[in-house]
Amino acid sequence: MFQTLLKQSLSDAVYAQLRERILGGDLAPGDSLPSERLLCEMLGVNRGAVREGIKRLQESGLVRVRHGGPTQVLDFQEEGGLELLPSLLISEDGQMRVKVARGILSLRESLAPAVARQAAQQRNEDTVLKLRAIVASMRDTESADTLQQHAFDYWGELVAGSGNIAFRLSYNTLGRTYRKIWHLLRQVMADEFRDRDRLSALADAVAAADGDLAEQLAREHVAIGTAALSQLLDAYAESARIDFSQRPRS
Amino acid sequence: MFQTLLKQSLSDAVYAQLRERILGGDLAPGDSLPSERLLCEMLGVNRGAVREGIKRLQESGLVRVRHGGPTQVLDFQEEGGLELLPSLLISEDGQMRVKVARGILSLRESLAPAVARQAAQQRNEDTVLKLRAIVASMRDTESADTLQQHAFDYWGELVAGSGNIAFRLSYNTLGRTYRKIWHLLRQVMADEFRDRDRLSALADAVAAADGDLAEQLAREHVAIGTAALSQLLDAYAESARIDFSQRPRS
DNA sequence: CCGCCCAACTGGTATGATCAGTTGACCATA
């Protein structure tokens, strides 16, 4: 099978390189970036490309740019937004940071029940239909990859059905993070993906507008994957990182 | 008193204007942006400024840029990250979107207990000291503004003490959103800010590593503000927006 | 010591040219 060639613009490369330096700690908070003109030389690109890259750093809350003064690195732990999660989980050299992964698991565990409850309280009929359709599709397949995609879509529908834009945006960011370790999760969380009965019951709970039940079912459901992944992370606890260089799927 | 003059670079202005058009629905998903050269003319700026602005739109997940083709608007509900929350809460004309505000309240309600529990499980001594110092400061003042700042700092410490980077980044984004309606919340959530006893007990629970208790206390604590703000939002439910033009504090 | 000024930085804006990918109309071929 062919893979789509990945093409990266210069400003993307500038952004990625500086971002990794900051997230990796090579550039500490308070440090000054080299001047734009100097960065041009160092990176061998035009100043416009450098500026575009820096604009994105600024948008991510990683640097503070001051007209006339040097551009300074900020403390991303204090200033960064959730959108940093994907690039924080997987470092430049393709290793997964175990501690970040644990944090994400906790976040998922906190949000999933609340999403389910709220979706049930909304009781959107369209949502129920879509959820049931997805569950039906999940029953029709044993392909791990298809199953995983359906499980992902299921939660996308549930989040949309909750009518909560804050949940939805959080879910989008989490999803982007999720994608970066997609093929790892396919194996590790297989049991959760096979938990179709509970997803079916959850759809019923939404249809019945039973918030308490939906919340409980969601809690039980995500606990399956949490347990599995936690166990894996524990095994790698001492190394603090998991090599993750090969990635057949983006 | 003087206010610091707000200076905005051209690319900031370009970004802000296009972002508001997208979030406000003037530019629908699938629409194409005018070409860069055309935008230059329309906005009366040079092309570099336009490109820098568009780079930030791209970083925010609001548009998709393709070399050779038109730049297209994405569906921010499906593609946007949590970092959109602040600009989504307050629209260009200074009105608060009630539905977004409700969503944020839910998110806070979901996260706060989990943060408290995890902070307790970590039982970082430094965190406990800082929490108690903040509570002590809160007992020393009746100034609504100071109280609010301390309450904000308290949660910042608790989130840091949880050792969970995913929580922390979420909190940062929520905090930025929070700041946009800072002076409204000062009045509405005054009761929560005066709930010093529970914050004190929460610090004790963290010191005792009692996760269950910490979670429960946090839940009760944020319920105070949630109830107050919910009530306010209900009153404005029919208008769906609250005018929010004046803002003495950034 | 204070205040002013100026030179040497820094980022911000402007202009115009060129490179490179996409699209669609057109046309020759099979």
Next chain:
DNA sequence: TATGGTCAACTGATCATACCAGTTGGGCGG
């Protein structure tokens, strides 16, 4: 008809070179 090639007219990407504007610090005169 269907396929594939060509080409012009878009689009964004990159480059080079100015110049404007804010910040900083050193030196100089008071």
